[in-house]
Amino acid sequence: MMLESLQSLPDGLAETSDAIAQIDGMFLGGFVGGPVQGPLAALGRIFAGSPLEPLLVESLPALARGELQERHFVALAAARAALQGAQHDALHQQALAALGRASATDEAPAAPAAPTPMLEGVRHWLMELAITGFARLEPSTIRSFLPSLAQLREQPELAGLAYLLTGFTSELLGALPVAKAEDVPLQRWADLWAGAMLRAAGAAQPAEPQPVSGTLYPLGLELREHDQLISVVFYALLDAGGSTSAVRVTRSRFKVMAVGGDMIWLLFPELALLIEALGQGQSLALADMPQLPNGDLLWDAQRASLGGKCRLLDVAEPLLAPQAAQAVASRPAPALERHPVLLAEPVVLAGHALGEQGLALADGAALPLDPRWDTAQLPAEEIGKAAKLFGLLRWDAGRWAFQPLSAATAAGKLSFAGQSAVKLYKKPPKSNPVAILEERASRLLRK
């Protein structure tokens, strides 16, 4: 079968990774006195003839000469993102071919970003990080940025950047000063730096949602979190207007570190219905739920109600199995989301076995398990004995892997990452840490 084809890498992928590693190397020692000329010249040659060429023809030599201006660093971030975007597109095409899926038509390009004065300070601080170099950063450089970051968090339209920077600064404060340069997770920090720099170049206009009605089949969920963030992503199928498509529901909130583990579900009372549907094997009826052009639903619990009982993974298999006859189309990602780590094709697998190397699929192909797999809530035992699995085909560290999100037994009983939420919503703890801290906040912050 076709999943075997995921073992070989798309043409040019390794060379592109090398070019990205060259850029990242410059961030380790910084742009003052570091050996940056060679890598910058090589980068210029890669972009010859591309739309980025005019920008880079100016910025790369300027950086090499030590002209450390903000716009040159924005250009460098754009070049890095373009390389990862090319990798993303090649890998996405490979995944679609392996799964037998078509790509839906591309969205209209996003409206140009509007300049936002608050972002100047962010770009300036990011430039300071690059000039100093990750291996030489002092905690004081991070701490001095925290007041601006607190202001940034007050701007709803800049939430994506604020969540990113809150996690990045907290990770840096936990790691600095760096004892050995080899300890720096270089690609990761360069990703976070570049992602922040591009989002700080301007705030993109949000797309207009349209109301949608139909039947939603939730299939699994993924938790993403750092000490001050919790973000839940549900993956689902939506049957609306005579066609079925893969959709996501995301809810995100800033949180405090004291609220962790299962208690995070108390931060999202509006998600109880989705959890109940997953826990009991039920669909949801949606009435005029706002939906973005790329398919994402903007969850409003008032517009959803529990529907009929069903075996959720049985419903999904004909659409999400590899090479399925009625395979769903995959939506292309907008520019800022073209990064290999964001690839997440929903897949239903059946007839697998679990071994030391990961999943052995029905046709003999092997697929390792992704480190993002929540082994606490969805243990290997559940994966091994499941008749059907739902999860995401993901890419990181040079290979494809499967991140299981839910597992159904032959009798149809569903286990899923995040399933401790079922109990928590049914019987909230007597001592509710979210309520206690919110009450403290309202007393202390408004007195």
Add this chain to the structure above:
Amino acid sequence: MTQSSLRSATAARPGARDVKKVPFVELYDGRLQGVVSSGSDIQRVYVSFFEAGTRDFSCSTNNNRPCGGLGGSYPCNHLRELLDEAIEQYGIARVAAFLGMPGDLGQYQQLHDILRALGTSTRADSGTIFSRFLGDLALLELPADSAPLHTAAWF
């Protein structure tokens, strides 16, 4: 080619924190610091910290009055509660490493192992710690949102 964009080690999942007793604790700027509720008066809180390296400690009210329970060479109950909850939140290995406990870090298995190897009582302004607490609480006042959040994929 083998570089990863993901976080390398999965952090220890925080245990069951008692936020009524200790609403705030953090490892920040060379201190294990936080806020401890008064056992008797709901309006009063204590601001306490342990210094990394020296392992000296301090406890005072948020109006900067010294804690009556602090004798000199032994920490008051507020400090013990703070340390206890820090261990719950971060795990004892991270707490012991952050405080710079002497000798092999593996010997610190529970609260008392750390309590036995502390410095002495010290004094410092509690204002910055209290404002860190308020900043922390402000995070819970920010609304949840439904927009897709791709930047969260790195966490």
